[in-house]
Amino acid sequence: MGYNSEKIAAMIRDDGVHKAVYTDPEIFDLEMEKVWGRAWIFVAHESQVPEAGSFYSTTLARQPVLLVREDEETINLFFNRCAHKGAKVIEQESGKSKVLRCGYHGWSYDMSGRCRHVTGGDEAYRAIGVDKSSACMSLTKVPSVANYRGFIFASLSPDAPDIKTWLGATATSIDNMVDRSPVGRLEVTGGTLRYSHDSNWKFFVENLNDMMHAMIAHQSSAQTARVMGKQLFPDDKNVPSEIQILSPFAENTDFFEEMGVHAFENGHSYSGGKTSIHAGYSGIPEYEESMLNAYGKEKVEEIFSLNRHNTVVYPSFTLKGAIQTIRVVKPISVDQTVIESWTLRLVGAPDEMLQRSILYCNLINSSGNLVGPDDHEAYHRLQHGLGSDAGDWVSMGRHIGAEEPNEEGGLSATGSSDMVFRSQFKAWKAYMTAANGAA
Ligand code: FES
Ligand SMILES: [Fe+2]
Structure with a gap:
């Protein structure tokens, strides 16, 4: 089609995007050059x-x-x-x-x-x-x-901006994950779950802060765990980790609205904060004691009070500080994406913490388990559905204009707002239409 900056800019409206951003191989090639060739991209952890x-x-x-x-x-x-x-x-x-x-x-x-x-x-x-x-x-x-604190990023541009400035508020999500180690250090451990999706990379990156899908897409998996949990553990005591991890995915709409979404410069975002689907896990006394000894009560309370769900460092890196897992985005073609899922050990913490992270990764992120395949199916349906002649535009207008400035210099909105997607495409448009060499 021969895209120029003007044509690309016209594909992004305030309340939606042209479907070709997900389906046109020419756009994908341009993205590799202009977005993925300029942004800081996650490479590995130093461990x-x-x-x-x-x-x-x-x-x-x-x-x-x-x-x-x-x-x-x-x-x-x-x-x-x-x-x-x-x-x-x-x-x-x-x-x-x-x-x-x-x-x-x-x-x-x-x-x-x-x-x-x-x-x-x-x-x-x-x-x-x-x-x-x-x-x-x-x-x-x-x-x-x-x-940045053990997480290695690289850019194909020689003029990449200062990493901490570029990360903005998402730097504090990385800080929080590192600070959850009593010695302030993380290690990647075990292998990786590598999972091929037959869909565009942007569906995954959007979905991580899509607070409207969990109670629907994950109903069959998470709701089953929830019902079983209530039947088998009516007094809420000794609830197995599997039930604790799966159940919150079937929370009601109010819970996800309350978690909220927060968007920042460069397309970054996170969901949750004061509360999230990770907030209700039972404590591990030995771990809490080691944290108290390392940091003191006030600092430990501050660390544990940050309960973000997913943080997206646009476009390549996503993390869950509270459960110490990361997912890394590897675009292959316009309709193929590999997602890698890694588990990190909190150095100095009891093994139980690592076991919970591994269990989480297996239950939620693995291709052969419960929650991840629900999302995979949704991405597949998006890619397939957008191939139809039913219209050129993808709606992103939910709660437009209702976002509020937050203390970290970004915008916050109720969980079901499309604000995060609008913010990602604002960054996408800036990368895609920048003059050559400019980031
Ligand atoms: S030695 Fe590497 S290509 Fe020849
Ligand atoms: Fe999901």
């Missing part, structure tokens, strides 16, 4: 490269990248592309090595990305004036990398 020589191979806006720990202080992020003929240097997802050796012709790099070995010697390149020490024989660094 995934714990020691010198540790590496973690992943993607950034579909490009293969390699995170490598050089020493205690330095973590590097390279494009995973050999300086020789361009093969991916490391295919394995993670590991530890003394050198990064390309499996094709054996060129090898150290952890700073410098070439240390050229098979057959680098004299062969004398005629063109290069040798092992030349930049063109080294691994190429990703232009911008930032570490």
Whole structure:
């Protein structure tokens, strides 16, 4: 169709968006360049490269990248592309090595990305004036990398803004997750749940703060847990974690309205705050004691009083501080998205905390369990339904104009407002219509 800024801007109205933002492959290619090529994108947690020589191979806006720990202080992020003929240097997802050796012709790099070995010697390149020490024989660094409290983000733009400023209020969601460790440290643990969706990436990112769907889409799973819980544990004592985790997804409309949604610059948002679906879990005395010893009563109360549900760091990263899980968005094509779900351990906390996080991830985020597949089905229906000729526009006008400024510099609204979606598309439009090079 040949989109220019004017055509793209016309696809976003105050109260809705043109369906092509979800269905047109040309828009998707532009998004990879203008949104995913400019924003800070989540790469990994620093605990995934714990020691010198540790590496973690992943993607950034579909490009293969390699995170490598050089020493205690330095973590590097390279494009995973050999300086020789361009093969991916490391295919394995993670590991530890003394050198990064390309499996094709054996060129090898150290952890700073410098070439240390050229098979057959680098004299062969004398005629063109290069040798092992030349930049063109080294691994190429990703232009911008930032570490916010252990969470590593990168941008393909050399002019990326300061990460903390860019994160805005969502930085406090990360702070809260880290502060829930008595020693202020997190570790990614276990493997990942990697889940392929046959739908556009934006459906997932919108849904995390869609407070109108849970009691409908999750009725069959969560309501069943709720009813069973009431039958089997009428006095609310010794309720198993499974029931505690699943039941709140079937709360009534008032509960989700009360949780509220909060939107900020750059498309970021979170839901909940004073209360959320995580607020009713029973306490773990040993953990609470270790937190009191570490931080004192006042600070611990402050940490535990923040009960956000989902935080979205637009466009790639979502987290649940209260249960220590993250989900990472990996767009593949206009109608295919991989979602990775990771569990984090609160270093210094009893194992029971980790077990609850793992249980949560398995019950809610796994493709083979109860809640996640409900959402997957909804995204599938969205992608399929928008393929019809019934109209070009997708409605996002609910509670428009009723949002209120909040203390963190953003806007807040009742849970069922479409404000978060409008805010995401405001950021989307700004990225998509910015002049080349501007973030
Ligand atoms: S492509 Fe890597 S050594 Fe040749
Ligand atoms: Fe859901």
